[in-house]
Amino acid sequence: MSMHVASLALPLLGWLIHGGLLTRRLDQARRDPLTGLHTRAGWTTRAERLIARHPAALVLLVDLDDFKRLNDTYGHAAGDVALLATAHRLNAWCGRHGIAARLGGDEFTAIITDPGNVPDLATLRRELNRPISADGHTIPLAASVGACAVADLPVRLLSDALKAADQAMYADKGHHRRNP
Helix, strand or coil: CCCCHHHHHHHHHHHHHHHHHHHHHHHHHCCCCCCEEHHHHHHHHHHHHHHHHHHEEEEEEECCCCHHHHHHHCHHHHHHHHHHHHHHHHHHHHHHHHEEEEECCCECCCEEHHHCEEEEEEEEEEEHHHHEEEEEECCCCCCEEEEEEEHHHCCCHHHHHHHHHHHHHHHHHHHHHHCC
């Protein structure tokens, strides 16, 4: 390789490496460091695009019940295990037909583009409510789930779907309190 070609190629190689590193850092910034799921910002952008392209999409909200008590009783390491298990179970339920995210704390969300190709919500609830093992203890886990079919909305907006899913989730949480 001539000196002239090398002097042109070297800066280009540097920019390619720099661009790759920036892309990786942006992707990491859009991921929750504990669970590896998308964060709110990364998920919202994708979810809005998916709603526009998939009129039958389903938006979910998931909240771990009594998470503070779990942390206080078993410790924060057990709380992290609960969050990881919830993230893994939700992501597995979504499969390739959806995207899951951790909104923060013990709140998760997902969008399913083709609800007919994932197990039903009762299956998700059973999975999310399976006990976990942490530090030699079997710890009960409970989650409330709310869902909104985008097709049921007068206008297909993510904000409206999240609001409806939130209301359904709190109704589910109330059902758990009345029927333990």
